[in-house]
Amino acid sequence: xxxxxxxxxxxxxxxxxxxxxxxxxxxxxxxxxxxxxxxxxxxxxxxxxxxxxxxxxxxxxxxxxxxxxxxxxxxxxxxxxxxxxxxxxxxxxxxxxxxxxxxxxxxxxxxxxxxxxxxxxxxxxxxxxxxxxxxxxxxxxxxxxxxxxxxxxxxxxxxxxxxxxxxxxxxxxxxxxxxxxxxxxxxxxxxxxxxxxxxxxxxxxxxxxxxxxxxxxxxxxxxxxxxxxxxxxxxxxxxxxxxxxxxxxxxxxxxxxxxxxxxxxxxxxxxxxxxxxxxxxxxxxxxxxxx
Numbered sequence: 001x002x003x004x005x006x007x008x009x010x011x012x013x014x015x016x017x018x019x020x021x022x023x024x025x026x027x028x029x030x031x032x033x034x035x036x037x038x039x040x041x042x043x044x045x046x047x048x049x050x051x052x053x054x055x056x057x058x059x060x061x062x063x064x065x066x067x068x069x070x071x072x073x074x075x076x077x078x079x080x081x082x083x084x085x086x087x088x089x090x091x092x093x094x095x096x097x098x099x100x101x102x103x104x105x106x107x108x109x110x111x112x113x114x115x116x117x118x119x120x121x122x123x124x125x126x127x128x129x130x131x132x133x134x135x136x137x138x139x140x141x142x143x144x145x146x147x148x149x150x151x152x153x154x155x156x157x158x159x160x161x162x163x164x165x166x167x168x169x170x171x172x173x174x175x176x177x178x179x180x181x182x183x184x185x186x187x188x189x190x191x192x193x194x195x196x197x198x199x200x201x202x203x204x205x206x207x208x209x210x211x212x213x214x215x216x217x218x219x220x221x222x223x224x225x226x227x228x229x230x231x232x233x234x235x236x237x238x239x240x241x242x243x244x245x246x247x248x249x250x251x252x253x254x255x256x257x258x259x260x261x262x263x264x265x266x267x268x269x270x271x272x273x274x275x276x277x278x279x280x281x282x283x284x285x286x287x288x289x290x291x
Contacts, residue, residue, distance in 0.1 A: 044089065049093075049102065050184065051088075051109075051182050053077060056081075061075070063271055065179070066178070067112060069115060070119070078116055085138055087139075095185065097185035098185055101188065103153050107152075110145045115268055121268060124266045159226075159227055159230040161189075161192070162238065166192055172268060173204065173273075173274070176199050176220075177195070178269065204265045205265075208243070213256050214261070216258075216259060217262060219260050
């Protein structure tokens with residue numbers, strides 16, 4: 001290798017090293033700004049808390065268990081709700097239901113924020129790596145949506161009450177749907193049972209075809225099947241507990257194939273998107289059953 005080529009190779013190597021150092025530097029600077037930002041957040045640590053701004057947001061923009069994102073983007077309530085979340089910490093919430101309510105509300109609000117910032121994205125997959133990469137101030141700390149789900153909420157789920165998972169709203173139609181009010185301890189049991197029922201009744205989540213002798217369930221329950229084992233045995237058994245007497249009698253009298261044969265519906269749970277889907281479904285049913 002000539003001296004000139006050797007110098008060129010060294011130059012390229014140094015350039016690559018410099019770029020790497022710059023990228024690391026930018027990352028450290030970004031992390032530093034994030035940490036610095038939390039220093040200026042005045043944090044309150046109540047033993048119980050009800051998110052007033054978030055409650056207003058849900059009441060105004062959640063209709064029929066879906067979000068009117070087009071209208072929400074124009075409202076100051078989203079920013080005010082996020083500011084409220086930034087200042088309230090669950091550090092002194094001793095009651096387990098109070099803590100779970102706090103983290104469920106935090107997660108659901110951040111899901112709404114993620115989607116609203118990118119709306120009108122048609123489906124949740126368009127968020128790419130945002131759920132793990134993007135961080136928000138929650139109780140004076142920077143956390144991602146995914147970190148809240150994995151580190152805070154899932155360890156608190158009680159396998160005697162797997163219905164709690166239906167209070168964690170992921171933002172797509174295939175996920176449990178958002179409620180029109182925040183999660184609170186004294187209403188949690190009622191809400192999780194009603195949310196479970198709504199999820200099971202959605203045709204894209206559960207489908208029973210008596211002519212093909214098939215009971216198919218969406219993959220959301222398969223992803224969390226361990227949560228259902230203690231009380232129900234399997235997610236399929238959980239779904240079957242909701243079936244009416246006619247369906248149960250049919251399933252009992254014939255050999256029914258049961259599985260997770262439905263695709264996950266990644267469509268954003270937006271009011272307008274839901275209307276279009278329901279309209280298309282009604283038209284298809286009319287074609288199949290003209291009488």
